[in-house]
Amino acid sequence: MEIKKDILWRSYLCLIGMGIFAVAIVGRVVFLQQVEGNYWRNMSDSLHTAYMDLDADRGTIYSEEGRMLSTSIPYFDIRIDFKADGLRDKKKNYFKENVDSLSRALANLFMDRSAAEYKKILQEGYKDKDRYFLLKRDIRFDQYQQLRAFPLFRLGRNKGGLIVETKNKRINPFKLLANRTIGLARTNSQNVGLENTYDEWLSGVTGKRLMRRIAGGTYMPVEGYDIEPENGKDVITTLDVNMQDIVETALMRMMVQNECVHGTAILMEVKTGKLKAIANLGRQPDGSYWEDMNHAIQKGEPGSTFKLATMIALLEDGYITPNTMVDLNYGRWPINRRVVYDSEPHHLTNVTVKHAFERSSNVAMAKLVYQYYQKKPNEFSAHLRKLGLDAPTGVDLVGEGKPMIKTTANKSWSATTLPWMAFGYEVTQTPLHTAMLYNAVANGGKMMKPYLVNSIQEYGQPVKNFEPTVVMDSICSSRTLAALKDMLEGVVLKGTATKLQTPYYRFAGKTGTALIADGKRGYADKIYQSSFAGYFPADDPQYTCVVVIRNKPHAAKFYGGSVAGPVFREVADKLYALAVKKPRNLAGAVGGLDSSMAMKGGKGSEWRSVAATLGLPYNGPLTSSNWVSADVKGNKLAFEPVKQQSGTVPDVKGMGLKDALYLLENAGLRVVIRGAGKVTTQSLPGGTNIGKEQTIIIELS
CATH class of the missing domain: 3.90.1310.10 (Penicillin-binding protein 2a (Domain 2))
Known part of the structure; x- marks a missing residue:
């Protein structure tokens, strides 16, 4: 009996102990969750780093x-x-x-x-x-x-x-x-x-x-x-703000005046291929205009400005001369169940090829190409491909449209493809292709690759430079080139662009008026693309300019000479007055960038303040008493002390004018200044002993 009680007492004691322990655990859990929960959650979060x-x-x-x-x-x-x-x-x-x-x-x-x-x-x-x-x-x-x-x-x-x-x-x-x-x-x-x-x-x-x-x-x-x-x-571009403003303003004026759908204007430097300005304007739903798409690199049928390429093929193959006669059929020529029309009505029949080009006759171009290439159409296509009109220009912009020059291998080739190609239909290219071709004529036959960037720089120091690139040394013979230039000038003097003439200088170019399709509606809405491509001044070409504008349906004014031509003329007038007639460096030099990119020597304490304020890493001593030369090495500013010994000429090369004057005049020298910017040369080398009343000449650039 005593043994049984002893066992029961021990069992109850264990049970009570376990109950107390369970209650303690539950209490601790409640305490951790309700009382210290936020603390431990924050502690857990603080352990998570990334x-x-x-x-x-x-x-x-x-x-x-x-x-x-x-x-x-x-x-x-x-x-x-x-x-x-x-x-x-x-x-x-x-x-x-x-x-x-x-x-x-x-x-x-x-x-x-x-x-x-x-x-x-x-x-x-x-x-x-x-x-x-x-x-x-x-x-x-x-x-x-x-x-x-x-x-x-x-x-x-x-x-x-x-x-x-x-x-x-x-x-x-x-x-x-x-x-x-x-x-x-x-x-x-x-x-x-x-x-x-x-x-x-x-x-x-x-x-x-x-x-x-x-x-x-x-x-x-x-x-x-x-x-x-x-x-x-x-990135240091080839663009010039002044020129861009001139081009953009001229294009905007015509776009607003004629309620055009969209347009582009390209300005290219003849000798280098640098793109000095590209304006792109598209009409917005509220009637305003904005640069919503880069139309300069969008492909489409070029229209009559393409006739320059047609002339190159015909002249180079020796089939015609500028004086060859061609019948314009009063501006209407039926062929293979279709009819070629001249865009502007006239009553002309037998005229020279030069006159037909100046009048922008579609009939003449179609007849000549069909006459000489109908049995070997791929020969005509080969000429166009040789001019690079079937490949992208390679301009440093993503999204350039790939042009198309058809051959008989194309599924869409038909009995009328060849004559229609002659005046800029059934081929596609970008306005930039047109600019590249006309620029080659202006540049004595040498075709340049268009480009937009001069250099990549870090702290004002070049990391990578881009130079002009020659695509083709000569697009044609010198005889053909002379004929082309004469015909392009003739367009302005007595052709479709006579209203654009100016007594102050001569320019050359070609108008274009193309009827374009509007999706499923086809050609019913009479939407025209107006274009003008040319260069100025004609006797010493400096700039090539191409203007392409899409007009609204049933526009009252749509001819290339009256829509795109005035834009070209306004750009040419202003640039001739600013940059051609009175030569001056509008574009400046890459080394002439603003002060944010200029590296000049100077007082150590001033450079230390600049580096600290801008958070720029640097190497070299910068104190309140020393003078330093500045450079960039290994992604850091690098400073070298400039030795200044009493009685000798200070070395001020690389310094700004203020610091250079301070040092030179304190050394007892009379200073003659030439130029502006930072010191590039000094007539007395640094370290030279100073004589009495001695003069030093410093040149800045």
């Missing part, structure tokens, strides 16, 4: 004379760490002492909330001990500068809790000007224009930042664990 991308500063796109065409400007997100040591210091009480004045300052700066409202949200963040409290998004640099001096924030991150996150937004300072050619740098969609082509250079190398996950699923940066990004390089 490296996140740190975007590099995107490079800037410049015009040839150094103006910014596309650049990134900084915007800032402002956050507060309400668990910063200073804010939680009970002895100093920084937050309570500064919250009122900070709220007033924020209200005055942003003017979107009252001081009381700002105070309320700041107090809520402080109460919640939010480590990554978002105060304001996307503030400008000038606002950020003011905000840094506000109460509490001027104490810095550890005491004031200020967290600043920098991000960049891409802008085109000139807005419409060459907008589509320069392109857009977009985060969530495909870049276009030069922003796309040179994205690898512009974007730089992404860095890394260690981020710690905190409550709420957000991340905050961990200081001291950044892998700095490598900023993008700068």
Whole structure:
């Protein structure tokens, strides 16, 4: 009996112990979840870290004379760490002492909330001990500068809790000007224009930042664990802002006046192939115009400007001369159940080939090509292919349309394909192809590749240069070239462009008027494409200009000479007055970029201040007493001390005028200045002993 009681007592004791232990476990679980839950959840979150991308500063796109065409400007997100040591210091009480004045300052700066409202949200963040409290998004640099001096924030991150996150937004300072050619740098969609082509250079190398996950699923940066990004390089284009403005303005004037659908105008430097301006305008639903598509590289049927290529084939094969007679049939020629019409009505019959070209006769071109190539049509196509009209130009823009020159192997080849090709139908090419061909005639037969970028630079120093490229040394014989030039001038003097003549200079070109199809409606709406291609001045060509404009249906004015021609004439007039008649370097030199890219020697302390303000890495001593020469080496600014010995001529090469004058005049020299910019040469070498009343000549560029 005693044994049984002993066993039961021990069993009850174990049961009671297990019950107490179970209750303790349940109590601890409840305590952890309900009382200390937030603490342990935050602790768990703090153990989660990850490296996140740190975007590099995107490079800037410049015009040839150094103006910014596309650049990134900084915007800032402002956050507060309400668990910063200073804010939680009970002895100093920084937050309570500064919250009122900070709220007033924020209200005055942003003017979107009252001081009381700002105070309320700041107090809520402080109460919640939010480590990554978002105060304001996307503030400008000038606002950020003011905000840094506000109460509490001027104490810095550890005491004031200020967290600043920098991000960049891409802008085109000139807005419409060459907008589509320069392109857009977009985060969530495909870049276009030069922003796309040179994205690898512009974007730089992404860095890394260690981020710690905190409550709420957000991340905050961990200081001291950044892998700095490598900023993008700068792109120096061939574009000229002044010329672009002239071309864009002339095109816009005609587009608005004639309510055109879309148009493009290309300006090309004859000797080099540099594209100085590309304007693209499309009509928007509200009637305004914008650079919505790069029509300069979109392919289509060129129309009568293509007759230049036809003439090259006929003249080169020796089938005709400019004085060969051709019957225009009063502007109407039936062939294979279709009829070729001249775009402008007339009553002409037998005329010379030169006169037929000047009058832009479709009948003449179709008859001649059909007469000499009907038994060997691929020979005519071969001429066109030899001129490069079947391949992209290779311009540094993504999305260039691939042209088409038909042969008998094409499924769409028909009995009328050959004669229609003669005057620019049943072939496709871009306006840039037209510009390249006409530019070759202007350039003495030498065909140049069109291009848009002079160089890639870093801190003003070239990383990669692009030079003019010859595509073809000669597109034809000298005899054919002379005939072509004479005929192109004849178009202006006594052909379809006589109304464009000017007494001040001569230019050459060709009009084009093409009826184009409008989808399923075909040709019923009478939509015409007006074009003009030419160069100026005729006796010493400097620029080639091509204008192509699509008119609205049933437009009252649609001939190439009256729609596209005036745009060409306005561009030629202004550029002749500015850059041809009175030669001056409108485009400047690549070395003449603005001060943001110029590297000059100077006072060490001033360079130190610049490097610190802009956050630029550098090597070399920079003190308040030394003078240095500046360069870029290994992605860093590199400074070398400039030796200055008493009684000797200072070496001021590479310095700006202010610093050079200071050193030279303090050394007792009389200074004669030539040029502007930074010192390139000095008449007395550095280290030379100085004589009495000695003069030194410094040249700047």
